[in-house]
Amino acid sequence: MRDDLLARAAHLGASTVHEAAGRIGALPSSITALYREQPAIAGRAATVLCPDGDNLWLHRAIYTAAPGEVLVVEVGTGEDFGYWGEIMATAAQERGIAGLVISGCVRDAVQMQRLGFPVFSTGTCIRGTVKDPLRPGAIGGRLRLGDVLVSPGDLVVGDADGVVVVPAEQAEAAVAAGEARERKEAGVMEQLRAGGTTLEIFGLPAGGGVQ
């Protein structure tokens, strides 16, 4: 997946890429941008599985991920821990990691906003994690977030709407279809500004007393 494709995907945003890919890959809506004004991101997925309440595999993943990759993390059922914070965000930024998507909580929200490090999480939690080398986790495996399977190298797009993950082999077609969709929507909005209605433009049945 080339960098220009990633830039085009980030520009389109998560909702458009999701629609254009055939309405696939929408991560649970509980995974949202950590702070307002957070930059939209697009990158290849670097997958991490963490045991509940343990972030050792996340520390390791900072040093195995390639620059430009997005860490996508499944934490099982133990959502309520601060798996990630400003120390880890600083380390990740130094390695060129594009952002974090996690099915659990993080902490140090204000500090990460100051750093400008993009995080998509289920919320914040002040409770810290352990780092137990005996507990099983994984880097580079297949994850499940909600009903979405995530493989390493998949396209991840996150913005204020949420996060979408598209299989790598479908990324190019999804971005091209997303651009066509954007052009079409720009035309629709032009028609609306010229006095048209969504009912006419989309050929929807009026009913309900609409004039």
Ligand SMILES: O=C([O-])CC(=O)C(=O)O
């Ligand atoms: O230390 C941790 O486990 C998470 C954290 O708060 C940080 O990275 O600053």
Ligand SMILES: [Mg+2]
């Ligand atoms: Mg901290």
